[in-house]
Structure formats: structure tokens, C-alpha cells
Amino acid sequence: MSEAFVLDAPSSVGGCSTAPVLRERGQREVFCGLTGIVWLHRKMQDAFFLVVGSRTCAHLIQSAAGVMIFAEPRFATAIMEEKDLAGLTDTNDELDRVVDRLLARRPDIRLLFLVGSCPSEVIKLDLSRAAGRLSAKHSPKVRVLNYSGSGIETTFTQGEDACLAALVPQMTEAPANAEPSLLIVGALPDVVEDQFRRLFAAMDIARVEALPARRIADLPSVGPNTRFLLAQPFLGDTGRALEDRGAVRLDALFPFGAEGTTDWLHAAAQAFGVDELKFRAVVAPGRERAARALEKVRPALEGRSIFFFPDSQLEVPLARFLSRELGMVPLEVGTPYLHRTHLAKELPLLPGATRLSEGQDVDRQLDRCRAARPDLSVCGLGLANPLEMEGLTTKWSIELVFSPAHGFDQAADLAELFARPLNRRDRLSDAIVPARPARREVAPCS
Numbered sequence: 001m002s003e004a005f006v007l008d009a010p011s012s013v014g015g016c017s018t019a020p021v022l023r024e025r026g027q028r029e030v031f032c033g034l035t036g037i038v039w040l041h042r043k044m045q046d047a048f049f050l051v052v053g054s055r056t057c058a059h060l061i062q063s064a065a066g067v068m069i070f071a072e073p074r075f076a077t078a079i080m081e082e083k084d085l086a087g088l089t090d091t092n093d094e095l096d097r098v099v100d101r102l103l104a105r106r107p108d109i110r111l112l113f114l115v116g117s118c119p120s121e122v123i124k125l126d127l128s129r130a131a132g133r134l135s136a137k138h139s140p141k142v143r144v145l146n147y148s149g150s151g152i153e154t155t156f157t158q159g160e161d162a163c164l165a166a167l168v169p170q171m172t173e174a175p176a177n178a179e180p181s182l183l184i185v186g187a188l189p190d191v192v193e194d195q196f197r198r199l200f201a202a203m204d205i206a207r208v209e210a211l212p213a214r215r216i217a218d219l220p221s222v223g224p225n226t227r228f229l230l231a232q233p234f235l236g237d238t239g240r241a242l243e244d245r246g247a248v249r250l251d252a253l254f255p256f257g258a259e260g261t262t263d264w265l266h267a268a269a270q271a272f273g274v275d276e277l278k279f280r281a282v283v284a285p286g287r288e289r290a291a292r293a294l295e296k297v298r299p300a301l302e303g304r305s306i307f308f309f310p311d312s313q314l315e316v317p318l319a320r321f322l323s324r325e326l327g328m329v330p331l332e333v334g335t336p337y338l339h340r341t342h343l344a345k346e347l348p349l350l351p352g353a354t355r356l357s358e359g360q361d362v363d364r365q366l367d368r369c370r371a372a373r374p375d376l377s378v379c380g381l382g383l384a385n386p387l388e389m390e391g392l393t394t395k396w397s398i399e400l401v402f403s404p405a406h407g408f409d410q411a412a413d414l415a416e417l418f419a420r421p422l423n424r425r426d427r428l429s430d431a432i433v434p435a436r437p438a439r440r441e442v443a444p445c446s
């Protein structure tokens with residue numbers, strides 16, 4: 001058995017589980033939850049997302065999802081005009097008319113989300129009542145649900161969390177004596193979900209379902225015999241809603257990299273009584289493939305320092321993956337929300353000297369980033385250009401959510417996302433930029 005196959009519990013190198021957390025409450029630089037529609041509409045094939053918002057919201061969603069321009073779109077914006085905002089029209093009547101027209105024109109829609117925005121929240125448009133009214137009118141053919149994608153006090157991945165949490169009450173009740181089932185929670189690309197399903201099938205875990213389902217008719221049931229694995233660390237509300245329905249969350253690392261994927265699969269194997277030897281045999285080929293592929297990317301990343309601005313909520317698991325499997329040195333790991341329960345296995349695996357921060361105060365974070373001069377800064381689009389202008393190399397955090405990144409077969413692609421900007425900078429620096437500082441060592445636990 002080579003090193004790559006040792007499946008013992010991951011050992012901590014110091015860890016940040018009890019380290020002090022810098023809490024920031026200042027100006028924020030993040031996208032809003034409407035962005036999630038870009039990947040959610042790909043996953044839910046008979047759903048339509050109707051944003052109830054302003055022209056700004058329409059521009060955001062249109063440019064973020066510009067790839068849809070040649071397809072029959074599955075999202076749109078019901079634009080609120082000034083007279084709506086001023087209360088001069090009955091916005092509910094307008095909304096009903098828009099929905100009636102949409103459903104008449106698009107008989108393929110089975111699930112309609114009314115997606116709230118900053119303007120609809122500011123005028124306190126009650127979209128949950130609107131969804132109830134419209135659902136009663138258009139059921140059983142179409143279900144109408146609502147969630148908020150507003151950018152007021154939220155970050156962009158919360159759009160997916162709010163959307164999935166809205167689906168949980170729609171799941172039917174599984175009886176107490178139902179066959180145990182495993183629920184994968186998070187909008188994974190189909191190809192990645194299918195890879196995981198094959199691995200679970202090879203372990204003889206018979207009932208595996210996903211939230212969201214690809215079609216609303218396939219929405220699984222939920223009950224005390226449901227065990228669920230979060231595929232994303234930003235699904236706090238969804239996790240809580242499932243637990244309120246009796247489901248039990250399996251504690252695991254998130255499935256990024258060989259180590260995270262192994263631990264995530266292992267949590268399911270243990271919960272379903274899969275024999276340890278069988279589990280090892282099932283995961284060994286994928287784990288070995290991932291380890292081999294990561295070795296090729298490692299030279300580009302090893303010893304390089306990285307600074308995460310708080311944005312996607314993926315920061316902690318990604319920093320764990322990059323430091324443990326690729327030798328990167330996380331200087332600061334900022335995250336919009338530090339969900340200690342869901343990150344309980346992740347935090348002890350971060351190098352002890354890593355500074356953890358929660359929330360955002362963008363000017364102070366920029367100052368710390370400039371002082372640290374990391375080799376790579378992971379941030380939102382709004383910060384990337386200014387930092388590049390100052391000679392810092394950046395990675396857009398939103399790309400990490402758009403790209404298939406989970407599982408053994410995507411581990412090297414995920415690493416590549418971080419290596420690419422560094423390689424580009426190296427090539428440029430050969431020509432025009434002075435030599436970079438020497439690479440850093442992982443700091444020991446202090």
C-alpha cells in the first residue's frame with residue numbers, strides 16, 4: 001500500500017479549531033445570491049427562476065449567465081418599475097400576469113421559483129404569499145416556490161442555500177420504518193453526482209438521492225432514516241431544515257481533493273455499515289488517480305502563499321486541501337460565515353499559523369493582504385483588478401463554484417485553477433516583473 005492509500009483519520013498539523021478568529025464587520029465586496037441561478041438552472045432541468053427585481057438585477061443575471069443567450073432561457077427578471085416601487089400599482093397583480101404569461105408560453109416548466117431581490121425586499125413584497133397563491137392556481141402541473149437572492153447582508157453562495165432550503169418543505173415524509181437512504185446535498189454538476197453515485201453503488205449503498213433533484217418529480221422523501229452529506233460548506237439553512245425533518249447530517253471533510261473526498265465517502269460507508277476492506281477497495285483507484293494527478297500540479301503550488309478574501313464560503317476546505325495536498329501556505333483564510341459545526345473536521349487540519357477571519361471589512365483586509373504580499377489572492381471580481389494592478393496575482397473565487405471541483409477525478413482540475421494564475425505570472429515575470437520572493441515553508445503550530 002503506498003502513502004496515497006493510507007485511510008487513517010486525517011491527522012492535524014496544529015490546527016485552527018481553537019485559534020482566535022478575527023471578526024470583521026465593515027464594508028463588503030461580494031456578489032448577491034442571484035448569482036446562484038447560473039448553476040442552479042443547469043442542475044434543475046424543469047425549473048424556472050423568475051427574479052422579481054430591478055434593471056440592475058436583470059443586468060447582473062444576464063451578464064453572469066450570458067452563456068444562455070443561444071438557449072431557451074430558464075431564468076428571467078420581472079422588472080419592477082418606479083411606479084411599482086412607489087406603490088402606485090398593485091405589484092401582486094402585475095406579478096400574477098407575468099407568471100400567467102410565462103407559464104402559458106413555457107409548458108415545460110414544472111417548478112417556478114420567485115426569486116426575491118434587494119428592491120422586492122425593500123418594498124416588502126411578500127413573495128411567499130405570492131408563491132402560495134400562484135401555486136394554488138397552477139398546481140398540480142407547476143409548483144411555485146420562493147426564496148431570496150438579495151444582496152442585503154448576504155453573500156453569493158447563500159442563494160443556493162436559500163433555494164435548497166425552500167425545497168425541503170416540499171419533500172414528502174418518509175415513514176419511520178423506511179429503508180435507510182443517503183442524501184447528497186448540494187447542486188453538483190451531473191457528471192460529478194454520477195461519479196459519487198457509482199462509488200456508493202459499488203459500496204452497496206442502495207438508496208442514494210440528491211437535493212436538488214434534476215426534476216421536481218424526483219424530489220426525494222425525508223425522514224429519520226435519511227442520512228445526508230453536505231457537498232458544500234455554505235448550506236447551513238438547508239442542513240438545519242433537513243435536521244428539522246428528522247434527517248441526520250454525517251460529519252465529514254468536504255469532498256475537495258483526495259483526502260477530503262475519501263473522508264466524505266468514508267462517513268457514508270461508516271453510517272451504512274460498509275465493510276472497511278470493501279470501502280478501501282472501492283475508493284483506492286480514484287484516490288490513487290487523484291494523488292498521481294495532484295503530483296503533477298504540486299510543483300507549481302508548493303511553498304506558495306495564499307490569502308483568501310471572504311467570498312464563497314469554500315475558503316476553509318480549499319485552504320485545507322491546498323495546504324495538505326499541495327504544500328501551499330495559507331496566510332489568511334477569510335470566510336463570510338464560519339460555520340464551526342459543519343467545519344468541525346476541517347478547522348483542525350489548517351496549519352496552526354493561519355489567520356482565520358470571519359465577515360468582511362474590505363479596506364482592512366486589503367491592507368493585510370498588501371502587507372503580506374501573498375503569491376496568490378483569492379477574491380471577488382471587484383477586488384481582483386485593483387490587486388493585479390498592484391502586482392498581486394489573483395484568482396476569482398466565483399470560478400471555484402462554477403467549475404466541477406468535487407471528487408477524485410476533479411481534484412487536479414481544482415488544483416489547476418490555482419496553478420494557472422501563478423504560471424501566467426511566472427511567465428510574465430520572466431519578461432517584465434522582478435524576481436518573486438523565495439517560497440515559504442508551512443509555519444508550525446505556534
Ligand code: SF4
Binds near residue numbers: 033034058060117
Ligand atoms: S439583488 Fe440586490 S445586489 Fe443583487 S443585482 Fe439586484 S439590486 Fe443588485
